[in-house]
Amino acid sequence: MIQSSLYRALNKGFDYQILACKDFKESELAKEVISYFKPNTKAILFPEFRAKKNDDLRSFFEEFLQLLGGLREFYQALENKQETIIIAPISALLHPLPKKELLESFKITLLEKYNLKDLKDKLFYYGYEILDLVEVEGEASFRGDIVDIYAPNSKAYRLSFFDTECESIKEFDPTTQMSLKEDLLEIEIPPTLFSLDEPSYKDLKTKVEQSPLNSFSKDLTSFGLWFLGEKANDLLHAYKSVISPKALEEIQELASLNELDGERFKFLKVLETPQGYEDLEIHAHALESFIALHSHHKITLLAPNKTILDNAISALERSSIECVIAPFVLNFKTPDGIFISLNSFERKKKRQKSK
Numbered sequence: 001m002i003q004s005s006l007y008r009a010l011n012k013g014f015d016y017q018i019l020a021c022k023d024f025k026e027s028e029l030a031k032e033v034i035s036y037f038k039p040n041t042k043a044i045l046f047p048e049f050r051a052k053k054n055d056d057l058r059s060f061f062e063e064f065l066q067l068l069g070g071l072r073e074f075y076q077a078l079e080n081k082q083e084t085i086i087i088a089p090i091s092a093l094l095h096p097l098p099k100k101e102l103l104e105s106f107k108i109t110l111l112e113k114y115n116l117k118d119l120k121d122k123l124f125y126y127g128y129e130i131l132d133l134v135e136v137e138g139e140a141s142f143r144g145d146i147v148d149i150y151a152p153n154s155k156a157y158r159l160s161f162f163d164t165e166c167e168s169i170k171e172f173d174p175t176t177q178m179s180l181k182e183d184l185l186e187i188e189i190p191p192t193l194f195s196l197d198e199p200s201y202k203d204l205k206t207k208v209e210q211s212p213l214n215s216f217s218k219d220l221t222s223f224g225l226w227f228l229g230e231k232a233n234d235l236l237h238a239y240k241s242v243i244s245p246k247a248l249e250e251i252q253e254l255a256s257l258n259e260l261d262g263e264r265f266k267f268l269k270v271l272e273t274p275q276g277y278e279d280l281e282i283h284a285h286a287l288e289s290f291i292a293l294h295s296h297h298k299i300t301l302l303a304p305n306k307t308i309l310d311n312a313i314s315a316l317e318r319s320s321i322e323c324v325i326a327p328f329v330l331n332f333k334t335p336d337g338i339f340i341s342l343n344s345f346e347r348k349k350k351r352q353k354s355k
Contacts, residue, residue, distance in 0.1 A: 001244075001245065001246075001273045001277070001278065001279050002021065002026050002029050002030050002033075002244055002246070002271075002279065003029050003030070003032070003033050003279050003330060003331065003332040003339075004277035004278055004279050004332035004333065004334060005244070005245075005271045005272060005273050005274070005277060006019075006030055006033045006034070006271065007033055007037065007277070007332060007334065007339075008272070008274060008277055008334065009242075009271060009272070010033070010034075010037050010038060015240065016085065016240050016241060016242045017084070017085055017086065017239040017240050017241070018085065018086045018088065018093070018235055018236060018239050018240070018241040018242070019085060019086070019087045019088070019241070019242055019243075019244070019271075020088060020089075020090045020093055020236065020241060020242070020243040020244065020247045020268070021087065021088065021089055021090065021244045021246070021247050022089065022090065022244060022246035022247045022249070022250050023048060023089045023090075023091075023250075024047065024048045024089050026089075026244060026246060026247075027045055027046070027087045027088060027089050028045065028329075028345060029279075029329070030087050030244070031043045031045050031087045032328045032329045032330055033330065034085060034087065035328060036326070036328045036330060038083075040083060041083045041084065041085060042073070042077045042082055042083065042084040042085070043084075043085055043087055044070045044073050044074050044077070044084060044085070044086050044087065045070065045087050045088070046066075046067055046070050046071075046086060046087070046088035046089065046092040046093075047063045047066040047067055047070075047089070047092060048063060048089045048091050048092065049063050049064065049067050049089070049091050049092040049094075049095075050063075050091050051063075051064075051095075052259070053095060053226060054213055054223070054226055056215055056217075056222045056223065057221065057222055057223065057224075057225060058217075058221060058222050061221070064225075065137060065138065065152045065153060065192070066153065067092055067097070068098070068103065068152070068191075068193070069152060069153030069190070070086070070088075071086075071097055071098065071103060072103040072105070072190055074086050075100040075103060079100075086235070086239075089247075090243070090247040090250050090251060093235055093236055094260060095225070096228065096232035096233055096234050096235075097225075097232055097233060097235055098194055098225075098228060098231065098232055098233075099231055099232060099233050101195070101231070102191075102194040102195055102196070102228070102231055102232075103190070103191060103194070103195060104191070104195040105188045105189055105190040105191070105195070106122070106188075106189055106195075107186055107187065107188050107189070108159065108166060108169065108186065108187050108189060109166065109185070109186045110166055110167075110168070110169050110183065110184070110185050110186065111165060111166060111167070112165070112166055113164040113165050113166075114161070114164055114166060115164060116142065116147070116161065116164070119147065120140075120142055121198070123140045123149065123189075125196045125197060125198060125200075125201045126189075126190075126191035126192060126193070126194070126195055126196065127191050127192035127193030127194060127196075127220065127221065128140040128149070128192050129192075130142065133177075134148040134149070134150045134156060134174055135150075135174050135175075136150060136174070137150050137151070137152040137153070137154075137192070138150065138152050138192035145160060145161040145162065146158065146159070146160055146161075147159040147161065148172065149189060150174060151187075151188075151189055151190055152190060152192050153190075154190070155171050156171065156172050156173070156174045157169060157170070157171060157172070157184075157187050158170050158171075158172040158179050168183055169183060169184040169185070169186070169187055170182065170183060170184065171184070193220055193221060193224060194220075194224065194228075201220075204220060204224055204227060204228070205219075205220060207227040208220060208222075208223045208224060208227055211223070211227065234264075236264075236265070236268065237267075241268055241269075242268065242269045242270070242271055243265070243268045243269070243270055243271065244270075244271050245270055245271065245273055248265075248268075248270055251265050276333075276334065276335040277332070277333070277334050277335070278332065278333050279331060279332045279333075280331040280332055280333055280338070280340070281331065282331060282340060284312075284342075287312060287340070290340075291313075291321065291340075294338055297333075297336075297337055297338050298322070298336065298337040298338070299321045299322070299337065299338045299339075299340065300321075300322045300324060300330075300337065300338070300339045300340070301313065301321050301322070301323050301324065301340050301341075301342070302324045302325075302326050302328055302330060302339070302340070302341040302342065302343060303323070303324075303325060303326075303341075303342040303343065304325070304327055304342065304343050305325060306325060308342055309323055309325065309342065312342055326343075327343055328341060328343060329341045329343045329344065329345060
């Protein structure tokens with residue numbers, strides 16, 4: 001019911017900054033509605049994040065990087081006064097997450113001067129692993145006057161220095177280690193973990209190391225999130241939030257298993273599921289008969305291109321159908337109309353995880 005319910009909420013007036021969904025699938029469906037009907041709103045999709053408090057986050061490293069990247073996007077959009085919303089599985093919102101000051105980026109500009117030792121220290125405090133060869137996100141290397149940095153949720157960059165002057169900035173392929181030809185004028189370097197300086201890094205490191213957690217590797221990558229204290233926010237309390245009915249059921253189930261305190265979530269407004277609104281699942285072979293059966297409704301049919309659209313409705317009466325070439329996945333019914341999509345979600349390949 002997420003798409004039809006959200007569509008109605010948008011039409012009634014929707015000013016929430018966070019929408020909590022049951023899982024990633026429901027979040028994806030919700031993002032399609034926001035992206036189509038509110039194209040000027042920046043919709044930021046969070047990943048599933050199933051870590052429990054005090055878990056070793058190296059087991060969730062890819063998801064953790066995506067989560068921090070999405071949160072950084074959200075803070076940047078707010079700073080730019082852009083209308084924005086986080087759409088997230090409830091699992092990604094159960095724990096306090098870093099405040100804006102812990103996710104600050106810095107820039108490296110062509111022809112500017114940099115102390116390479118200071119740059120190396122800064123990257124280290126920002127959570128980059130300093131290695132001889134850069135292969136995956138969150139790694140950096142210093143080989144003489146060549147510096148490689150693979151920024152999380154971004155690209156790999158190769159910087160060449162003449163003494164302290166940055167004389168070249170290029171993208172490079174971490175697989176082949178070959179640089180691209182085009183020089184860049186400036187790049188933005190986000191933290192892999194948190195934007196710390198030496199004192200704040202040492203303070204957080206001490207808290208992790210002196211904790212009673214039983215682990216072979218008590219470092220910031222593994223456990224730093226759990227010791228941020230006042231530098232972390234409960235996003236559902238900090239920003240105006242709404243929750244889907246299925247996400248509420250998920251919370252109630254976790255509370256019944258004593259995995260979280262259900263009282264934390266009682267203040268949240270729940271997305272309404274009014275009569276006459278329902279999500280649809282229509283198989284291709286049944287499309288023609290479905291449209292014929294609902295010919296008295298206004299029907300909007302979305303497709304990725306004209307060929308697929310023409311093939312799908314070649315034998316149908318078009319008078320009641322509005323055809324739209326657009327990549328969105330919308331399948332729901334309202335009292336006034338029906339949205340059907342011939343599109344599907346692309347499944348991304350999993351990225352390499354940190355070693």
